[in-house]
Amino acid sequence: MRKRFSLRLLLVVVLFIPFAPTAVTQAVRVNPGVVPWVCERCIRAHEEFLASDAMQGRGSGTHDELVAATYAASALRQYGIEPAGDHGSYIQVVPIGQPKAASQSQSGVTAPRGHASVETVTWNAVGILRGSDPSLQHSAILLSAHLDHLGIGTPVNGDNIYNGADDDASGTAAVLELARLLSRGRRPRRTVIFALFGSEELGGVGSTYFSQHPPLPLKDIAANLELEMIGRPDPAVKGDTLWLTGWDRSNLGPVLAAHGAQLVRDPHPAENFFARSDNFVLAQAGVVAQTISSYGLHKDYHQPSDDLAHLDFRHMDAAIASLVAPVEWLVNSSFQPKWNVGGKP
Secondary structure, X not given: OOOOOOHHHXXXXXXXXXXXXXXXXXXXXXXXXXXXXXXXXXXXHHHHHHOOHHXXXXXXXXXXXXXXXXXXXXXXXHOOOEEOOHHHOOEEEEEOOOOOOEEEOOOOOEEEOOOOOOOOEEEEEEXXXXXXXXXXXXXXXXXXXXXXXXXXXXXXXXXXXXXXXXXXXXXXXXXXXXXXXXXXXXXXXXXXXXXXXXXXXXXXXXXXXXXXXXXXXXXXXXXXXXXXXXXXXXXXXXXXXXXXXXXXXXXXXXXXXXXXXXXXXXOOHHHOHHHOOOHHXXXXXXXXXXXXXXOOOOOOOOOOOOOHHHOOHHHXXXXXXXXXXXXXXXXXXXXXXXXXXXXXX
């Protein structure tokens, strides 16, 4: 919520993308007979790259954020998800300000010189899995998370890298795993868009640009589920339960719960989390858009200690697994998410 790039780091990006799922978590079937299990090693590999010190906290609008977007794009490519960014690529280049000191790369992308510049761009990674049912072509589902975090900052106990393992490498890993699963076997009836947004920490910059330049008209997006901070359990709710922001605003949460999602209302209404993630930008544009999370107000929020050592991978694997069957139902159903009376922001 709201060390320099090198050729060696690029090689790490390529090597870290998980290929065949070699470990599994709880028994959740997706397209039975094709890929029946969530891949624990895939999820962990995403986290171990995105939240590593090598990524220097994926600061909003920094080259490290571009590396994160490129990593996500490479995973989407491997999973067979079509590109839905600029000029036939997966990347949307998003202007966010005026340059103070900038240089131009060989690709023509203006990049900051030194993580003291006023950055000029941020990056979204966007892919699309086109639905198989023409009758549902105007009823897409958007699964999203944000790529960025706080980068390099004030040292705390000698650590100045704000890794953002929970916020929101966990959501990014979840979206990529859902993309891997949904792309196997028979195509979903609905179109599914996978979007990893840049510069959420600057106030939803990437999601705002996406809402203005979507791969499909916004009126054709039936719902957006943002995955935000699911790397640790929330002690305010039972077990590995997840919660949904704006529960009473739409019919989406109760219906997903009825189809097996371990999903309850947000237990922290005073925090106004509904308006504190990328979903809010889409909701203001009319899309039924809500955030799934298990953030329990832990003390590592926006601290260097939000790192790999503080993740609960057993919880994270179970949380993602618990969403697979309900999401698969959603992307294959004709159910129409709707705002409840007075629920639309």
